[in-house]
Structure formats: structure tokens, C-alpha cells
Amino acid sequence: MRQRLGALGVPVPDWAEVGDRSALASFLAAHGGAAVVKTPRGGYDGKGVRVVRSAAEAEDWLAAGPLLAEELVDFRRELAQLVARRPSGDVASWPLAETVQVDGVCAEVIAPAPHAGRLADEAREIATAVADGLDVTGVLAVELFETADGGLLVNELAMRPHNSGHWTIDGAVTSQFEQHLRAVLDLPLGDTSPVHPVSVMVNVLGGPAGARMPDRYPAALAAHPDVKFHSYGKESRPGRKVGHVTATGVDAPTTRERARAAATFFDA
């Protein structure tokens, strides 16, 4: 992925493939003594990712094979640009979203990303270049860092409907799921406009202990008649994504507060 993105001219963190301790030590020395190492497979929701400050800290993973080492990016926040592309080449992009990660797992998404300014255009251009360059069919989420100096770097790609786009179910004219079907059927893509000034999605992580998410619906729905609740039908388990809630509103702070309040009904 890093090779292909580099060839496309898309901004990415400095990186190297490291096959042993000395290669990782050199990378660390060249990047301020810290790096993110990633296993080539099995990485999601913070799994297969580790921040290291010495080569010894990656010794167990290096024993299994080469790793990807990346600079530890100094970022202000994380963003996600969702686009869809059909085989005939049309690309549609939703508004840039801000994603809030906790312990490597997406906790909240705010769309549009507040105060994005020119980054909204840059992110759309990057995601479109990636979708075109990789000949993507369907929905693609490009996860980005907004760096301390106000630039963008591509963090990860997700070539599918993605957690960062769940807000579109309730908050956009065309949801990422409808759009994915349009795209893979090579049908014209739908309008990606938001239908509310702000949408905030909060993941339900873990879920209520000894219960399922719908068991808490009577209280949650009564308190929040205008919030949309989505249960994935999963058993509760610490850290597991068992559902999400989406609030829509007129400004980010109050909408976020309402979404968070609704999600607390499913705390363990």
C-alpha cells in the first residue's frame, strides 16, 4: 500500500520495510527515536500496530517476518475521506469527516469535520487520486492525519463501506451502503450531500454487560427520540463494536453531546 500510494504521489508518512533489529534501529535513529511498527497481516482496530522506541520492543514480531516501520506522526487530529467509484470512472465524495480514536479504535465520527477549510478540498483530491489510481470499485475510506503543521498524510485505506461512513445512513442523501451497491452494479452514483448541518456517530464499544444493546432500548429511545440506534445483533464483549448511534443537528458541540449521551445507555 505504501509503495502504491507513493507512486501515486499521495502524501504518506515516512516508512520502510524492516527485516531485522538493525534495520529498525536505523529507522528509529533517522526518525527521532520513535516509530510505529505494523505487521503485514491481521491489522485492524489497533491490532498488529505498536509504537516502539527501541528495536528490542519489536523483537517478537520481527521473529515472524519483516514489518512496516513508519514515522510517528505528530498530528492534530484524524480525518476520514469517504468516496465511491464505479467501474466507468465516476467518483462521488461525501463531506470530509473527523474521526476520534481511543486506544486505536474509532470512537466517534463528526461530519462534516469542523473547521476543515482547504483540507476538505485536499482530502477529496487525495481520495479521488487513490480511487482512480488503484482502480477502485465501490466505497473507499481514506484515513488521514491532519499534521501539526496543517498538512495531510494518508494513514490507512479501507476499501469497503467503513465505520467512518456509518453517519451517512442517517445523515446523507445517499448512504455508503446504497452507494456501494450502485458502484458495484456500475449504476450512476447518488447525491452525497448531508441532510443535516452536522451528524455525529458514536460507536457502542463493548456493550452492556450480560445484556445486548436492544435490552437497553426502552430507556435509550425514550430519552432520545431523535437519535438513530443501530445494533449489530452481537453479544457484548469488552472492546467489541456491537453497534452505533447517530445524532443529527445544527452544530457540532451540541450534536456530539447528544450522541454521546445516547451512547452512554449501552455502557457496561
Added chain:
Amino acid sequence: MRQRLGALGVPVPDWAEVGDRSALASFLAAHGGAAVVKTPRGGYDGKGVRVVRSAAEAEDWLAAGPLLAEELVDFRRELAQLVARRPSGDVASWPLAETVQVDGVCAEVIAPAPHAGRLADEAREIATAVADGLDVTGVLAVELFETADGGLLVNELAMRPHNSGHWTIDGAVTSQFEQHLRAVLDLPLGDTSPVHPVSVMVNVLGGPAGARMPDRYPAALAAHPDVKFHSYGKESRPGRKVGHVTATGVDAPTTRERARAAATFFDA
């Protein structure tokens, strides 16, 4: 239905059960020489309904048993008030909608009904009284006449998610289908607010000859990226409801025009 509605004090057209020609002739004489006769069973989409101006015109149906005779109401337009009620008694109502019938079949729905004024409140009160009085669980559509003198009369009841409420899928915070599930599960009801100033639904009646509705999606979706297309997976057949389209917008005339234009792609 007429007996129960009368007992609830809800305004209904004059009516009588007529068992023979002389009873129907008397009803006709007392109501300006015209009446609507309805069979007790099998009535929908204009079936089992006939306007008669002499008792002889209902002779075939009278041979099978008694009929409902109703005054032929002089109405300006037809309206539909959609509500949902859960067993614990809560009732939620969507905005009053205008329904346009062609040959006894619903062709278009405009929500909210333009220029409804005080009728919106009256319709909500009527539908709530019906839902409470009949102990309804789930979604109820109350079809109404707006009479020539500006009053309301209940035409028909539909105790289920209904064609007049399909606009809520794309146009309301809570769709009639989500609300029906909430209601039958006795969960708190969701917000029924519209998410756009106007929604217009146009039924696809008949469908494209020798084809199915999705066969026309490439052209229809390209022309109308912001319209929502719903196919019921049915074969085309003259007069059959095979799907619908919903446009949302800022005013009734332009939104209606867009919805109608989108629906023409599925003409025979």
C-alpha cells in the same frame, strides 16, 4: 368501521347499510341522486368501490349481499394523516400529507400537505382519536376528504404502514417502518419530524412494459442523483404498484416536478 367511527364522534360521510334496491334507492333520493357503494370485502385501490346514480347500477353486487352506501362527497382534495400508537398509549403523528388519486389509486403524496393551516391540527386530533378509540398498535393511516366547505371527513382507515407514508423512508427522522417496529415492540416512538421542507412520493404504476423497474435505473439514476428509487421486485403489469420514487426539496411545485420527472423513466 363506519359504526365505530361514528361512535367515536369522528366526522364521516353520511352512510347506510343497504340490503336491496329499494334501500339503495331511498339513500340515493336522500343524497342528491348519487352515492358511493362499497362491497364489505375485497376493497382496495379502487376495487369494490363504485359510484352509482341508480339502484340498478348496483344490482350485481346487491345479489351477493348487503353493501355500504355513502354520500358522494364534494371534496377539494384528499389528505392522509399517518400516526403510530404503542400499546402503552403513546401516539406519534407525522405531518399531514396530501394524496392525489387517479382512477381510485394513489398516484402521488406531498408532505406536508400544502396550505393545510388548521386542518393539520384537526387531522392529527382525528387520527389520534381513532388510534386511541380503536386501541391501535402500530402504524395507522387515516385517509381524509377536505370537503368543499373546508371541513374534514374520514374516508378510509389503513391499519398498517401505508402508501401515503412511503415518503417517510427518505423524508422523516423516523420512517413508518421503523416506527411500526417500535410500536409493536412497545418501544418508545421516534421523532416524526420531516428532514426536508417538502417530500413528494410518486408511485410507479404498471412499470416498464417487458422490463422491470431496475432495468431503467441507468438512465433514471443518472438524471436524478438526488431522488430515491424504490423497486418492489415485481413484474410489470398495467396498474400494478411496482415501486415508487421520492424527491425531497424546498418547495412543493419544484419538488413535485422532479419526482414526476424521475417516475416517467418507468413509464410503459
